[in-house]
Amino acid sequence: MNFPEHELHFFQRFGLTGRLIERCLGEALSAGGDFADLYFESIASTSISVDESLVKSASQGVSAGCGIRVCSGDRTGYAYTDDLSADRLMRAARTAALIADGPSRQQVAGFRETPKASLYPISAADADAGIAPKLELVMRADRAARAYDPRIVQVRAGFNDEMRHILIAASDGTFAHDTQPLARLNCYVIARDGSKSSRGGSGGGGRVEINFFEGDKSPEHFALEAARQAILQLNAVPAPAGDMEVVLGPGWPGVLLHEAVGHGLEADFNRKKTSAFAGLIGQQVASAKVTVVDNGTMPSRRGSLNVDDEGSPTQETVLIENGILKGYLSDKLSARLMGMADTGNGRRESYQHIPMPRMTNTYMLSGEDSPEDIVRSVKRGLYAVNFGGGQVDITSGKFVFSASEAYLIEDGKITAPVRDATLIGNGPEALKYVSMVGNDLALDEGIGTCGKDGQSVPVGVGMPTIKLDRMTVGGTAR
């Protein structure tokens, strides 16, 4: 194909040419690899924060580089460089090539540009856009949190945004490029009342521009949420300990799905049969009320991508349908080795990292129960609406996630707030206990970051209100 050289960031800014891309791919396959790709990335980021009502500092960063990958069977060679000169790119290609050991393969004839959606705004301004409006956002958050209650004694609010340009060219003919904005506003507070202290935190954003924060998701929205949580926690009682009925609220509690089933359904673990879900396709892994999807195509969402980091279009993938395990999330390597379709879930933290199957936005579809009925049905249990992070052991299936805002349910009524507690379960079993699914699906506010093998990527989660008939709550009260 003819590269639109004057339209593409890397051609313009770094002097990349179509000829150089072809030479690098040729060099990458010079030792007989059967697939090679180049991943160019350039990121400009800014961050500004207010702390003790002062703008104590502001940061700006720029990084650029290229990662070159060569696959030979199930083996991967990888090298990267932060110097995009022809000489250094060719040397990185030569290093990655050494994974293979054979005669040079012929290179592909032509590139096809991946057709792509436009799920998010692409401003020409990069992250160099004025700092003043960002500063105003964090100052507003600070003022709103402090005004909420005199017991709010510390406020930190931060705004981070980045513009990430990527270009991918692969020996299978893939040619794709994208410009990906990402912005997030956070507010963390400390409340004190006599000898009691507590914390609260909130934040959100997505692949959005700054005007997103002028609507519902204003600095005041996040600040008041953080302040509300902290004040509430001042009077929290010890969380209960042991197995009980658990109701999870809508939105961010969907982190349950991310940990309990999402990671276990990433194709690499299933290809290697190291996941507790390996071999369970077609089997019941959840109650019939449960349908879970991963969807990278939702406009403006934190986990969304026009193309993944291998240049494949993203899609909506059904993972669990009416309780039956339907599919895995794959990248090119696992798709090829497992003889399955690539679901467009190949992602990486940066040009310094090898791509692997990752989630995008993972959520459970709405059911038919009203949230009020769900709570009313519980005699004694826990109602958890906000969570910190979670973690899963893919192989044993055991997962945890930590509630930061939860309440006791007593005789069908939500009563006292409880202190932080971790919930634990077994991935292939936990969702079999889902007995009610609400009609109130919500996605999180846009705050999630997922870690796997030392690589962090932005993700989204979502869920309606659900009831689990049994889950282990890690409190201290009997």
Added chain:
Amino acid sequence: MSTATPIPAAENTINMQQLAADVVERALRAGATEAEVVIREGDEFSTVVRLGQVETLKESGARGIGLRVFLGSSGAYRTANTSTSDFSEGGLAHLVSGAIDLARVTSQDPFAGLPEPNAMGRLTGELGLYYDDVYSLPTAERIEYARRAEAAALSADPRLTKSDGGSFDAATGHKVMANSRGFAGEYRRSYCSLSAMPIAETEKGGMQRDYWFSSARTLAKLDSPESIGAEAARRTLRRLNGRRVSTQQVPIVFAPEIARSLIGNIFEAANGDSIYRGASFWNNQLGQKVASENVTVIDDGTLPGLFGTAPFDGEGLPTRRTVIVENGVLKNYLLNTYTGRKLNMPSTGNASRGLAGTPGIGGGNLFLEKGSVSPQQLLAGVKAGFYITELMGFGVNMVTGDYSRGAAGLWIENGELTFAVEEVTIAGNLKEMLNNVTAIADDLEFRGAVASPTLRIDGMTIAGE
């Protein structure tokens, strides 16, 4: 497999000390009152061998430069920072102008600024941080290391049927720092590690994985692939056939590699950044009893050859030894220059600094002093209890001390380790937990920058069936 030559990050090695000094100078010319520059470059190699075959081979290097500027006058500085991987003339010009422009919009902060000149300096003498032997092996031999570690694990028992591989990693880093108050320093560090992660399966199909590793600054100090593989196998096999236990309170014994995380919690509690914000449960506790009398926790960035050692901290202060808790009494917080000024105390040389952002608080080598009993003697004192070999999740609230985490390990009966336990949580409050450390063993070993011997805590709740 052919042999690769490592690609040095900076091929035409520029004089990084000179570059750092030049950028400081440029920032001052552009209007900064004070400036600080950090340059880092590093190379990495890693390989994973799975089921005897190379799965990944990665080799590369990268570098970056970070600038922090202060505008205005001392006592009312405005500050901002920038970073870039672009060392071209245009890249450096943007680095400097960006920092100045950003700093103009920040607030005057009476506590901001570089350290006082008389506080800056660096340790002299051999710290044993850099050995070029980590890159001395040809690629084929590195792969062979990883292969042997995995093979040793998988051959230990027929129940070890799968694998997440054996891996060998090597890395070197070079850090250069300069500031407008006359500090100039640099150091290199090397690192290598070898690990194995086997998976064991029961006839019923339950799978468990665990791992073991060795890491060192020189190849010469790395454990043998065979010993790593054998230990990884032992740790994985003992997790098989795990079951839940009922909700109850029993003594909890933390294995050394898990007890480390509690020492990490102590670091967070003593972190000056949390202290001045009132975000730690140790706020205003200096001089108070915060732990059992047998608890002494030390941070020491000066110990030769260890992973938390450096000649100077992220602001150019010499690293030092700081007693955080002595016989249960809170003696010191860990501070950088800013948090020290906020609390009206001198910095403890614990500034940490990446390329981007303002300096935070970082530990040197952080450890709990060992006790006098062996781990076996410690266990012998437990009639019924839970020996923890894995913790999961992030359920620690440093403001309240509330602690609730997923746990797996072995049940203790009459002083002996018996069946595997999984899918339970342990919970308590760190303030009480640290005052209930009823025994500390003598098995302190530095496998990373944070280390702890085996320890026992009473009064925690297990949540299970």
